[in-house]
Amino acid sequence: MATFTGTIIAAHGRHYLAQADELKLQCVTRGKKTDVAVGDIVNLNLTSPNQAVIESIVERKTLLYRSDQYKSKMLAANLTRLFIVVATEPAFADDLISRSLVAAEAAGIEAHIILNKVDVTESLPRTRQRLAVYAALGYPVHEVSARTAPEHACETLMPLLHGQSSIFIGQSGMGKSSLINLIVPDADIAVREISAALDTGKHTTTFTRLYAFNPESNIIDSPGFQEFGLYHLSEGMLERAFREFTPHLGHCKFYNCHHLNEPSCAVLTAVGAGGIARMRHDLYRQLVHESSQVLY
Numbered sequence: 001m002a003t004f005t006g007t008i009i010a011a012h013g014r015h016y017l018a019q020a021d022e023l024k025l026q027c028v029t030r031g032k033k034t035d036v037a038v039g040d041i042v043n044l045n046l047t048s049p050n051q052a053v054i055e056s057i058v059e060r061k062t063l064l065y066r067s068d069q070y071k072s073k074m075l076a077a078n079l080t081r082l083f084i085v086v087a088t089e090p091a092f093a094d095d096l097i098s099r100s101l102v103a104a105e106a107a108g109i110e111a112h113i114i115l116n117k118v119d120v121t122e123s124l125p126r127t128r129q130r131l132a133v134y135a136a137l138g139y140p141v142h143e144v145s146a147r148t149a150p151e152h153a154c155e156t157l158m159p160l161l162h163g164q165s166s167i168f169i170g171q172s173g174m175g176k177s178s179l180i181n182l183i184v185p186d187a188d189i190a191v192r193e194i195s196a197a198l199d200t201g202k203h204t205t206t207f208t209r210l211y212a213f214n215p216e217s218n219i220i221d222s223p224g225f226q227e228f229g230l231y232h233l234s235e236g237m238l239e240r241a242f243r244e245f246t247p248h249l250g251h252c253k254f255y256n257c258h259h260l261n262e263p264s265c266a267v268l269t270a271v272g273a274g275g276i277a278r279m280r281h282d283l284y285r286q287l288v289h290e291s292s293q294v295l296y
């Protein structure tokens with residue numbers, strides 16, 4: 001049997017599509033295994049000219065998750081960069097931005113923010129002001145307009161994407177697909193091919209897919225979502241995923257401080273003094289609560 005190494009470029013239920021050199025192969029797993037993510041490098045056994053069985057997954061460099069009370073779901077494997085796409089309109093949720101940042105930190109993935117639709121000038125000042133919190137934490141914010149300044153958008157994003165495995169995430173309507181269409185000129189055709197191969201029907205935006213746009217770089221478009229559960233992150237992981245907490249860790253009165261309502265907590269002191277944004281600490285509190293609710 002012929003064996004190949006491929007990259008998983010799309011997943012739909014338990015059906016996967018792998019790219020192996022020029023070949024696109026429809027893949028299934030052995031047994032009931034469903035632990036394959038888009039971006040995984042897999043060893044494949046060819047079962048027909050365009051079909052294969054996934055024999056094993058090559059050790060992942062990173063793995064991005066989201067989860068709810070009941071289960072955790074892999075979003076993508078082997079990412080090096082995560083781009084949170086927001087826009088001047090529709091309104092975005094700070095909660096989702098911070099959750100995405102926390103997920104990236106926990107997975108060891110570098111996070112950036114893209115502010116799209118800067119052509120919508122009425123809401124631009126307010127949007128910039130809202131994003132200043134994240135810029136102050138050291139997360140780069142890149143301003144673009146996919147619609148009115150596509151060349152500038154490409155010039156801004158290309159160097160950031162080069163040599164990286166990137167994912168674009170965010171609420172739907174922010175312009176993720178518009179930006180990817182600029183970066184990957186034949187993305188539309190690729191989507192049609194993938195939908196046909198996976199038989200996903202017309203709902204082409206409901207699955208995650210990877211585009212290799214040069215030999216060293218690839219980019220993943222994900223469906224928009226309204227929630228980003230992080231039930232899988234332990235308290236220890238959470239306190240380290242809020243990067244502004246770092247200088248204060250180890251300075252609390254109690255070595256096992258939860259930074260929730262303990263006396264002489266260095267993190268709470270910093271919140272009181274304005275060094276840590278209250279909005280971020282409120283989310284930390286919420287995430288600690290969520291992680292204590294896990295049922296799986």
Ligand SMILES: Nc1nc2c(ncn2[C@@H]2O[C@H](COP(=O)(O)OP(=O)(O)O)[C@@H](O)[C@H]2O)c(=O)[nH]1
Nearest residue numbers: 117145146147148172173174175176177178224
């Ligand atoms: N005004 C404006 N509209 C944009 C821009 N980029 C995308 N859009 C529009 O925003 C809507 C959502 O874009 P889409 O790429 O599908 O967003 P996605 O859901 O995040 O993938 C579409 O109607 C786009 O035409 C932009 O830079 N400016």
Ligand SMILES: [Mg+2]
Nearest residue numbers: 176177205224
């Ligand atoms: Mg889209």
Ligand SMILES: [Zn+2]
Nearest residue numbers: 252257259265
């Ligand atoms: Zn503390």
